[in-house]
Amino acid sequence: MNKSLQSKQTGSMEIGLIGLAVMGQNLALNINDHGFRVAVYNRSSAKVNAFLDGPAKGTDITGAHSPAELVALLTRPRKVILMIRAGAAVDQTIEQLLPHLEPGDIIIDGGNSHFSDSNRRTCELAQQGIRFLGCGISGGEEGARHGPSIMPGGNPEAWPEVKPILQAIAAQVDGKPCCQWVGEAGAGHYVKMVHNGIEYGDMQLICEAYHLMRSGLGMTVDEIEATFSQWNSGLLDSYLIEITTHILSFKDERGAPLIDQILDCAGQKGTGKWTGISALELGIPLTLIGEAVFARALSALKPERERAAEQFPRRPSAHPDDRQSAISAIHDALYASKIISYAQGYMLMREAARHYGWKLQFGDIALMWRGGCIIRSRFLGDIKQAFDADPQLENLLLAPFFSQAIEQAQAGWRRTLVLGIEQGIPLPAFSAALAFFDGYRSARLPANLLQAQRDYFGAHTYERIDRPRGEFFHTDWIGSGGNASSTDYKG
Numbered sequence: 001m002n003k004s005l006q007s008k009q010t011g012s013m014e015i016g017l018i019g020l021a022v023m024g025q026n027l028a029l030n031i032n033d034h035g036f037r038v039a040v041y042n043r044s045s046a047k048v049n050a051f052l053d054g055p056a057k058g059t060d061i062t063g064a065h066s067p068a069e070l071v072a073l074l075t076r077p078r079k080v081i082l083m084i085r086a087g088a089a090v091d092q093t094i095e096q097l098l099p100h101l102e103p104g105d106i107i108i109d110g111g112n113s114h115f116s117d118s119n120r121r122t123c124e125l126a127q128q129g130i131r132f133l134g135c136g137i138s139g140g141e142e143g144a145r146h147g148p149s150i151m152p153g154g155n156p157e158a159w160p161e162v163k164p165i166l167q168a169i170a171a172q173v174d175g176k177p178c179c180q181w182v183g184e185a186g187a188g189h190y191v192k193m194v195h196n197g198i199e200y201g202d203m204q205l206i207c208e209a210y211h212l213m214r215s216g217l218g219m220t221v222d223e224i225e226a227t228f229s230q231w232n233s234g235l236l237d238s239y240l241i242e243i244t245t246h247i248l249s250f251k252d253e254r255g256a257p258l259i260d261q262i263l264d265c266a267g268q269k270g271t272g273k274w275t276g277i278s279a280l281e282l283g284i285p286l287t288l289i290g291e292a293v294f295a296r297a298l299s300a301l302k303p304e305r306e307r308a309a310e311q312f313p314r315r316p317s318a319h320p321d322d323r324q325s326a327i328s329a330i331h332d333a334l335y336a337s338k339i340i341s342y343a344q345g346y347m348l349m350r351e352a353a354r355h356y357g358w359k360l361q362f363g364d365i366a367l368m369w370r371g372g373c374i375i376r377s378r379f380l381g382d383i384k385q386a387f388d389a390d391p392q393l394e395n396l397l398l399a400p401f402f403s404q405a406i407e408q409a410q411a412g413w414r415r416t417l418v419l420g421i422e423q424g425i426p427l428p429a430f431s432a433a434l435a436f437f438d439g440y441r442s443a444r445l446p447a448n449l450l451q452a453q454r455d456y457f458g459a460h461t462y463e464r465i466d467r468p469r470g471e472f473f474h475t476d477w478i479g480s481g482g483n484a485s486s487t488d489y490k491g
Contacts, residue, residue, distance in 0.1 A: 013039040013062060013073045015165055016080040018093060019111075020047050023137075024083035025055055026145035027110070027169070032059045034168040039063070041070040067093075071100035079162055081108040081135075086117070094121070103129025106158045110137045112271060115186030115193060119356075122154045122185045131158035134185075136192020138373035139171065147171035149373035150179035151195070151365075153188025153358075171372025178371045183358035190278075190352055191365055194345045197275030197289040199374050200268075201341035202240050204292035204429040209334045210244070212416065216423040217326055218319045221257040225249050227327060235335050235405075238377030266296040275348070282355055284348045287436045288341050291428040314424040326419060332412030337433035339405060342383065343396040344436065363387035397440065406437065 017028050020042040028051075031038045040056075041064040042048050048063040064070035071078055078101060082093055090109055097107065107130060109118065118134030125132040132154050139148035150170045152159060159181050170179035182188045213219045213227065225248035232241045252258045272293045279286035298305075320326045346362060353360040366383035370376055379401075386399035396402050413434055420427040439445060451462040452475075461472040 010072050011075050013037045014075055014079070015039075015162075016041065016064075016070045016074050016078065017083060018042070018067075018070070018080060019083035020051050021083065022141050023110075023144045025051055026141055027081070027083060027137075027148075028061055029055060029059065030145055030147070030169045031165065032056075032061050034165075036165055036168070037062070039070055039073040041065070041067065067096045068100050071097065076102075076104070077131075077161060078102075078105040079108065079165075080106070081110050083110050086111045086113040090117070090121075094125070098128065098130070101130055104131065106131045106133065106155075106161055108133045108135055108152075108158075108162065109189075110135045112136075112192070112196075112269070113189050114274060115190035118154060118186035118189045126155060131155040131161075133158050133162065134189040135166070136182075136188050136195065138192065138195055138369075138375075140374065143171065143372045147178070147372050149195075149368050149371065149376070151182050151188045151191045151368055152179065153182040153184065153186060153191070156181070156184060171370075173367070173371040176367060178368045178373070180361070180364045180368055182365070183353070183360055185356070185358070187353075187356070187358045187360065190356075190358075191349065191360070193271055193274050193278070194349055195369065195373060195375060196271035197286070197348075198341050198345045199240075200272035200275075200292040200296075201289045201345075201429060202238070202338060202375055204295050205288075205334055205337050205341070205433075206240060206244055207295075208420075208425075208427050208430050209330050210248075211425055212330055212420060212423070212427070213327065216316070216319070216419055216425050217323055219323075221248050221259060231331060231334075235378065236331065236338075239374060240377075263302070264299055265302045266299045268293070268296050272296075278352065279348050282348065282351045284344070284351050285436060285439075286344050286348055287432040288337065288344055288429050291432040295426075295428050316423040316425075320419065326415075329412035329415040329419070332409035333416035333430055336406055336409035336413045336437075337430050338377075339379075339396065339402055340433035340436055341429075342379075343402070346383075346396055362393075363391070395440075397437070 014037045015031060016039045017024060017031070018041050020040060028038050028040050037060055039062045040048060040051065045065045048065060052061065052063045062073060064073060070080070074080070080097060082090060084090060084093060090111065090113060094107060107125065109121070113134060115134070122132045122134070133152050134154050136151035137144065137148050143149065147170055150166050152166060167177035167179045170177040172178070182191050210224060213224045225245050228241055228248065229245045232238070232245060248257065248259055250258045252261055272289060276286060276290045276293050279290070349360055349362065349365070352358065363384045366380045366387070370380045382401050383396065386396060386401060387393055390399070393399055397406065417427060417430060417434060420430065454460040455462050455474060456477045459474055461474045463469060463471065464473060
């Protein structure tokens with residue numbers, strides 16, 4: 001007889017978990033491994049029983065067959081973590097729980113919810129005396145089982161209650177948990193959203209490096225795997241580079257690289273898109289991540305691309321004679337572009353913190369990303385050091401470590417873009433990263449002409465370099481438009 005059917009001691013379990021898909025199962029096992037008593041519930045009773053009789057057999061995990069039964073098993077204040085699909089399902093599950101909860105109880109949303117939903121839920125539940133946390137959790141199935149990166153935000157009164165559990169089950173790096181308080185309301189899910197946006201960028205950059213080596217340099221899959229393996233022992237050491245080497249070394253049933261049999265049509269779940277939309281709303285030039293999202297959208301146009309390929313065949317130039325030099329340049333382009341990706345992500349988080357009134361600790365965010373999560377990489381420690389040295393750092397590119405790294409990589413970065421152009425290989429993320437860098441370091445941009453154009457056709461006014469900021473002017477460019485500007489019109 002499984003534990004869901006045995007007699008249970010009411011109020012003996014330290015945390016409840018709802019949702020027994022792979023992530024939920026692995027997180028429950030992780031919690032149990034660390035000595036916390038966990039009760040689980042899924043809307044399908046068969047799934048609860050299968051979990052208890054399968055992966056959870058021999059553990060102290062207890063099952064429940066209804067929200068009421070789950071809540072009755074929990075110690076006060078009750079703590080329930082939701083590992084379910086983001087959106088309406090979260091609200092529906094909360095509604096099912098509320099009749100059985102009391103003021104002071106805690107609901108933790110561990111799914112990929114949009115931060116605006118977490119903003120709303122924190123406020124709505126607080127009015128009913130329920131403390132809500134929106135926790136971004138990264139690391140996939142393996143992370144959930146053995147230690148993910150956890151980004152908690154929401155009601156700050158709930159954090160001390162769940163801190164021992166969440167920090168115990170999180171990944172540990174140098175003795176420190178990859179789980180720290182992020183901020184109020186939807187801050188935790190916002191930081192997770194930016195994490196996922198950076199993940200989109202990192203993956204696209206690696207794919208562009210792979211494409212250049214495969215099509216631009218004529219390298220075999222095995223040669224590329226060896227190159228990535230070497231890179232993973234140096235500056236580019238990261239989880240995504242590591243798994244790329246494993247992917248490239250994997251053979252199909254014929255002994256050929258499996259990668260060559262995978263359709264070049266990428267999917268996405270929306271978090272990268274959310275990051276881009278937030279950047280547009282806040283006015284932050286998140287160009288690299290935006291291009292990574294669009295690259296996936298372009299890949300989905302497979303039949304149309306095949307027709308275009310017939311009409312516009314690629315006519316590459318000869319492969320470079322000095323392959324090793326080209327590989328070195330691609331390495332530098334990948335490293336520099338990766339820095340840009342993180343710099344843009346941090347720009348967005350800084351502006352979001354200002355806009356939403358969050359007190360984000362940017363160095364701690366880097367520490368949370370050092371282990372367990374998908375974007376963990378060597379230089380996250382350098383990001384932490386940069387913010388330790390200057391907590392008010394405007395931009396990562398202005399920190400000595402990163403400015404020197406960019407300077408050293410510039411020549412190879414630019415050579416890589418030239419190689420891509422000559423070979424007819426699209427490099428949207430590499431290109432966006434370099435264009436952003438060149439724009440960011442330009443004291444003067446052609447926006448003066450843009451402002452003149454706006455004033456010409458729409459009387460939108462402009463500022464002058466010889467007058468104080470905030471003083472606006474309008475020119476009657478055609479001699480018959482008068483002196484009225486668009487700001488003069490009311491209505």
